Every structure is written in structure tokens, then in C-alpha cells.
Amino acid sequence: MTTYRELLQRTRAEINELDASAAQNLTDARWIDVREADEWQEGHLPGAVHVPRGYLESRIEAAAPDKSAPLVLYCAAGNRSAFAAKTLEELGYTAAYSLVGGFTDWKRNGLEIVMPRTLSPEKRTRYSRHILIPEIGEEGQLKLLDTSILLIGAGGLGSPAALYLAAAGIGRLGIVDADIVDETNLQRQIAHSLDTLGTPKVDSAKRAIERLNPDVDVVTYRERLTSENIDRILDEGWDLIVDGADNFPTRYLVNDASVWRGIPVVHGSIYRFEGQVTVFKPHDGPCYRCLFPEPPPPELAPSCSEGGVLGVLPGIVGSLQTNEAIKLAADIGEPLVGRLLLFDALATEFTEVKIERREDCPVCGTHPTITEYIDYVEFCAR
Numbered sequence: 508m509t510t511y512r513e514l515l516q517r518t519r520a521e522i523n524e525l526d527a528s529a530a531q532n533l534t535d536a537r538w539i540d541v542r543e544a545d546e547w548q549e550g551h552l553p554g555a556v557h558v559p560r561g562y563l564e565s566r567i568e569a570a571a572p573d574k575s576a577p578l579v580l581y582c583a584a585g586n587r588s589a590f591a592a593k594t595l596e597e598l599g600y601t602a603a604y605s606l607v608g609g610f611t612d613w614k615r616n617g618l619e620i621v622m623p624r625t626l627s628p629e630k631r632t633r634y635s636r637h638i639l640i641p642e643i644g645e646e647g648q649l650k651l652l653d654t655s656i657l658l659i660g661a662g663g664l665g666s667p668a669a670l671y672l673a674a675a676g677i678g679r680l681g682i683v684d685a686d687i688v689d690e691t692n693l694q695r696q697i698a699h700s701l702d703t704l705g706t707p708k709v710d711s712a713k714r715a716i717e718r719l720n721p722d723v724d725v726v727t728y729r730e731r732l733t734s735e736n737i738d739r740i741l742d743e744g745w746d747l748i749v750d751g752a753d754n755f756p757t758r759y760l761v762n763d764a765s766v767w768r769g770i771p772v773v774h775g776s777i778y779r780f781e782g783q784v785t786v787f788k789p790h791d792g793p794c795y796r797c798l799f800p801e802p803p804p805p806e807l808a809p810s811c812s813e814g815g816v817l818g819v820l821p822g823i824v825g826s827l828q829t830n831e832a833i834k835l836a837a838d839i840g841e842p843l844v845g846r847l848l849l850f851d852a853l854a855t856e857f858t859e860v861k862i863e864r865r866e867d868c869p870v871c872g873t874h875p876t877i878t879e880y881i882d883y884v885e886f887c888a889r
């Protein structure tokens with residue numbers, strides 16, 4: 508029978524150990540903290556990635572994909588990290604080191620540590636289904652809570668976006684809309700209800716959000732976006748824009764402002780049974796004007812009064828926009844940059860079309876010809 512002490516001694520003899528100064532000299536090393544979550548919360552080494560010992564085998568490849576790159580593993584005293592180093596050796600890691608003395612010695616020697624921000628117990632409960640996903644976790648949830656998103660429109664697309672962004676814990680939501688809730692809205696605009704008929708949509712949406720999640724700070728703008736007010740609104744600091752506008756003058760204004768300010772826009776549009784979603788990330792991908800440099804001539808514009816839309820369609824498209832917004836906020840996944848996603852509700856078919864940035868784009872191209880806002884007059888084909 509082998510005792511714990513004997514096993515530890517044997518393991519330490521078989522692996523590579525480093526003390527703090529030798530480990531610090533190891534340039535480009537990735538630091539892995541193998542302690543438990545409560546230990547990590549009380550402080551960790553700068554730049555370290557948290558992979559608890561119990562999840563080491565299943566999560567290490569995501570945290571350290573290059574098996575030949577140096578890895579410094581640490582725990583509280585250097586024992587758990589010794590076993591962890593042994594495991595990584597067996598998984599084919601060729602430069603895994605265990606830090607002698609662990610976090611305790613590091614801290615005792617006065618070396619730098621980082622105190623992580625943490626969620627309150629209430630927030631940890633509310634967002635537990637996010638926190639359980641390794642790609643989001645507590646860190647990702649903190650990013651969402653730190654994010655400010657501006658919603659253009661509190662109608663069909665804005666409704667699901669407002670509710671899901673609020674539920675996800677986006678810390679600050681701005682809503683721009685000049686309209687009043689009427690009966691024809693209730694077929695699809697789920698943020699509103701009979702209780703709020705006749706009230707401004709921004710106030711109705713704010714009420715719905717506050718009933719759902721008091722963590723969200725809601726800022727309302729009961730106005731139509733124009734060249735006069737767009738800078739004032741954008742000056743209030745938005746990390747990204749979810750565009751649910753139903754008219755092209757607003758889309759062009761949002762586009763031009765977002766390119767000049769470098770704010771990503773999650774774009775969505777709907778018509779009858781068809782929806783479109785994409786992400787315009789300034790200078791990383793195309794913008795709206797790379798697709799449509801100018802508004803369509805009046806004879807090609809859709810009829811405003813006869814447009815019509817299947818009630819659930821904005822729910823689907825607005826939710827896809829929200830998915831993109833959450834990914835951008837948490838910095839995960841592959842955003843729909845340079846990809847236009849088309850949805851056909853009758854066939855239940857998604858089609859993806861590649862869209863390219865245009866050198867000659869009048870706003871984001873190499874020689875922009877549009878350098879100030881244009882208020883297009885909205886018109887409808889009869």
C-alpha cells in the first residue's frame with residue numbers, strides 16, 4: 508500500500524518543479540491555477556487561468572491548446588499542482604511545471620497577486636445557468652453586466668432583444684423609439700401589453716425590463732433618431748448597437764455614426780416571412796453601405812402600409828440579433844461579421860451569404876465620400 512506522502516514524494520520526483528523566480532523567468536509561460544473556486548476568489552496570480560484540478564483533464568486543452576508550450580501549474584502549497592503536472596505529462600504536455608510552495612509562498616514573498624471581482628450571491632443565483640457554461644462563467648457574466656447596449660427601436664425586433672438582453676444581465680440598456688403602443692403592435696411586439704396601450708414604447712419597454720431584471724439600468728430616448736440627436740445619444744457611451752429600425756433613413760444614420768465611432772452594429776430586418784441578420788463591425792467587416800451604398804429609389808421601396816409581417820418572425824430575428832450581441836459582449840464564438848444570414852419562415856430555411864467590405868464604400872472605404880450625416884426622407888412605394 509502506498510501512503511499519500513509516498514505517492515506525493517514519488518510524483519514530485521517524476522515531474523519538473525520550479526520556484527517563483529525561475530518560473531517568472533520562463534517567458535511566454537501560461538499560468539494555470541488548479542485550486543478550487545473559493546480559493547481563486549480570494550486572490551490569484553496575475554494572468555493565470557483558472558482550471559480547477561477536478562476539471563483539469565477535460566478543460567486543459569481549451570485553456571492550453573499547445574502541448575509543447577511551457578505551463579506553470581500552481582495550487583496553494585505545490586502538492587495538488589505536482590499531481591496536476593503528472594497528469595498533464597500523461598496527456599502529452601512536454602513543458603508542464605509545478606510551482607514549489609504554490610500561492611501561499613508567492614503571497615508570503617510579497618509578489619503581486621490579483622483579487623478577482625466577484626458576483627454577489629443573488630447575482631450568482633440569477634445567472635447560474637450562464638455561470639455553469641465554461642465559455643461564459645462568472646468572468647463572462649461580469650462582462651455582460653459591464654456592457655452597455657443601445658437598442659434602436661422598441662418594436663418587433665427591439666422587444667425580444669430588450670427582454671433577452673435584460674434577462675441575460677446586460678448592465679445598461681438604452682432604448683430609442685418615438686412611438687406609442689397601439690393595438691396593431693401587440694401581434695408581435697412582446698415587450699408591450701394591454702396595460703401599456705397608449706403609452707410611449709420606451710416607457711412600456713422599460714417597465715417590462717424592470718419587472719424582469721432590476722440589475723439593468725434602462726435609459727430611454729423617446730425620440731426619432733436624426734442627424735440632430737444621434738451624436739448626443741451616442742455620446743452616452745454604448746459598446747454596441749442592436750438595430751431594430753424599420754426604416755432606411757435610420758439605418759443609414761446608425762451605420763454612418765457607428766463606422767465613425769467604431770461601434771459594432773447587430774443588424775436585423777424583417778418583411779412578411781423573411782428575415783435577415785448580420786453584424787457590421789467597423790473596419791473588420793463590411794458596413795451597411797458596403798451592401799447598399801445609397802437608399803433605394805422610391806419605386807423600389809417596399810410599401811409601408813402593406814408590408815405585413817408574421818408575428819413570430821421578429822421574435823426569431825430579434826433573438827438571433829440578441830445572440831450576436833451577447834457573444835460580442837462576452838467575447839465568445841464567431842460573430843456574423845461579413846456573413847448575412849437569411850431566414851425564410853415559410854420554408855424554415857436559413858441561408859448564409861458572404862458579404863465583403865468594399866474598397867469604394869462611401870463611408871468605410873479608402874476614400875470616403877460621405878463624411879457627415881444625411882437625413883434621408885422616408886418614402887414608400889404606393
Ligand SMILES: [Zn+2]
Pocket residue numbers: 793794795796797798864865868869870871872
Ligand atoms: Zn462600408
